[in-house]
Amino acid sequence: MTVTIVGSQLGDEGKGGIVDVLGDSADVVVRYQGGDNAGHTVVHDGEEYKLSLVPSGAIRGKVNVLGNGCVVNPRTLFSEIDALRERGVDPDVRVARRAHVIFPYHRLLDGIEEDRKSEDDNEVGTTGRGIGPTYEDKAARRGLRIADLTDPDTLRERLAYVLPQKRALVEDVFGLDIGSLDDPDALSVDALHEEYAEYGRRLAEEGMLVDSGDFLADRMAEGEDLMFEGAQGTLIDIDHGNYPFVTSSNPTAGGAATGSGLGPGVVGDGEIVGVVKGYLTRVGSGPMPTELGGVPGDTPGYDGDPSNPETESEELAHQIREEGGEYGTVTGRPRRVGWLDMPMLRHAARASGFTGLAVNHVDTLAGLDELNVGHAYEVDGEERLTMPATTEEWGQCEAQYRTFEGWPDVDWADVATEGYDALPENARTYLEYVADELDAPVYAVGVGPAREETVVVERP
Numbered sequence: 001m002t003v004t005i006v007g008s009q010l011g012d013e014g015k016g017g018i019v020d021v022l023g024d025s026a027d028v029v030v031r032y033q034g035g036d037n038a039g040h041t042v043v044h045d046g047e048e049y050k051l052s053l054v055p056s057g058a059i060r061g062k063v064n065v066l067g068n069g070c071v072v073n074p075r076t077l078f079s080e081i082d083a084l085r086e087r088g089v090d091p092d093v094r095v096a097r098r099a100h101v102i103f104p105y106h107r108l109l110d111g112i113e114e115d116r117k118s119e120d121d122n123e124v125g126t127t128g129r130g131i132g133p134t135y136e137d138k139a140a141r142r143g144l145r146i147a148d149l150t151d152p153d154t155l156r157e158r159l160a161y162v163l164p165q166k167r168a169l170v171e172d173v174f175g176l177d178i179g180s181l182d183d184p185d186a187l188s189v190d191a192l193h194e195e196y197a198e199y200g201r202r203l204a205e206e207g208m209l210v211d212s213g214d215f216l217a218d219r220m221a222e223g224e225d226l227m228f229e230g231a232q233g234t235l236i237d238i239d240h241g242n243y244p245f246v247t248s249s250n251p252t253a254g255g256a257a258t259g260s261g262l263g264p265g266v267v268g269d270g271e272i273v274g275v276v277k278g279y280l281t282r283v284g285s286g287p288m289p290t291e292l293g294g295v296p297g298d299t300p301g302y303d304g305d306p307s308n309p310e311t312e313s314e315e316l317a318h319q320i321r322e323e324g325g326e327y328g329t330v331t332g333r334p335r336r337v338g339w340l341d342m343p344m345l346r347h348a349a350r351a352s353g354f355t356g357l358a359v360n361h362v363d364t365l366a367g368l369d370e371l372n373v374g375h376a377y378e379v380d381g382e383e384r385l386t387m388p389a390t391t392e393e394w395g396q397c398e399a400q401y402r403t404f405e406g407w408p409d410v411d412w413a414d415v416a417t418e419g420y421d422a423l424p425e426n427a428r429t430y431l432e433y434v435a436d437e438l439d440a441p442v443y444a445v446g447v448g449p450a451r452e453e454t455v456v457v458e459r460p
Helices: 015-025 056-060 073-086 102-119 133-139 148-149 153-171 191-204 212-221 254-258 263-266 312-324 342-352 393-395 412-419 425-438
Strands: 002-009 027-031 041-046 048-050 063-066 092-095 225-228 272-279 280-281 335-336 358-359 370-379 382-384 398-405 442-446 454-456
Touching: 002 015, 002 263, 015 056, 015 225, 015 272, 015 358, 015 442, 015 454, 027 048, 027 056, 027 212, 041 056, 048 056, 056 225, 063 212, 073 092, 073 191, 102 133, 102 153, 133 280, 148 153, 153 191, 191 358, 212 225, 212 454, 272 342, 312 335, 342 370, 342 425, 358 425, 370 412, 370 425, 398 425, 412 454, 425 442
Parallel strands: 002 225, 002 272, 027 063, 027 225, 063 092, 272 358, 358 442
Antiparallel strands: 041 048, 280 335, 370 382, 370 398, 442 454
C-alpha cells in the first residue's frame, strides 16, 4: 500500500502534520523532490519540531528516505539529524545515491541572481537555498550526486570541472570580486573537497546510502507500507505551476514515481491525498486572484497595525495571518493571505488525481461573520473554472466569489476527540462544498497544530 501526500496550493498547506497523523501505520516515509527549502512543522508530545529536509516521519520513528528526485544539502541534513539527536530523537534517514548535492556555490548563485532580478521587480521569491541552481546543474549534466561524495577522486575531478564555470559566472557575468564574497571558499576546490568528502564518509559509515528504487521495492515486497511526502505545492510545480514563480521540481503526484525510483503504477494504485489549507497563502511573487490585503513592510501605507489598516481587507489578512501563524518555516517571511481559490484546487486535483483531501486550519477561520471562496474566474467576460496555462493570463483573472456563513470558535480539542460531526455545522458545509467540487472525500480536518488536534474521518 502506498499513500502520496501532495500540496494542492502554493505550499505551506500543513503537509508535514498530515504525514505525521496519517503516517502512523506507514513503515517508510519518502521525500521525493525538493530540498531544504521545504519547511514543515511537526508537534509531538507538546514539542515543536521544525524540519526542512528530514522527512516528517522521523518524529514517529519511521524509516525515512530522501529519494533520487531530491537535492540534498549535507550541511543541513546533518545539522537537523544532530539537533534531533540532542532532543532525544534518533532518526533513521536514508539518502538515495542518485540524489543531487547542493553545494555552497549553488546557494551563492541563487542569492546573486535573485538580487539581480529584484532590481527589475522580477524576483521569484526563492528561499536562497540553492535549489534552482542545483536542479539546473542536474539538467545540464554537470551536477554531483550523493554517490560522488564517497569517491574522493571522482569528487575532486568533478569539482575541478564545474568550479571554473561558477567562478566565471560570478566574475564575468555578474561582475563580482570573488575575494569580496562572504564565503570565498564556496568556489574553492580544495575547501569543498575536504568538507564534502567528510560528508561522504559519514553517509557511508552511518549506513545511510541506498539505491532508492531497489530499497523501496524490497520494502514493499516484505509487506511494508510507504508514504510519499511532497514538498511545496502544486502551483509551484515547475510544469504545472505559475511559471516562472515556481520551484525547480515536481511536487505533484507524478513526481513521486520519478523521484523515488518506483513505477507510476505503484503510486497510482495507492491513495493520493491533497492537502488544502482552509484559505490561501503564498510567500514570494506572482499572481494571487483571491488575495486579501498586503504584507507588513511590503504594502504602502500598511504597517501591520490592525488598529490603523489602510483597508478592511488588510485588517482581515492581518487577523488570519496572526491566528494561523502564517510566517515561513524556512525564511520567517510573512505570508500573503487570500480566500480559498477553487479554480486552483480543481487544477491541482486534476494534475495529481486526488482520492481524498485533508483540510487544515479550519480553526483559524473561526469567528469570522462570513467567508468568501473564489469559485470561478472571469477573464475577458468569460467564466473559467480552472486555471489558465500562463502566469500572464492568471494575473488577468478576477475571482468570482461565493459567500459562506462563518462558524464560532469552539473547544477544538473536544471536536478532535468527538469527531467530524462535532464540527460546527457551517464548517461542515464549507468542507462539503470543497469535497463536492473536487470529487474527493475529506479524510482529515486540521483544527490545531498538534497531532491530536486533527479530526481523522477516514484513514487511507
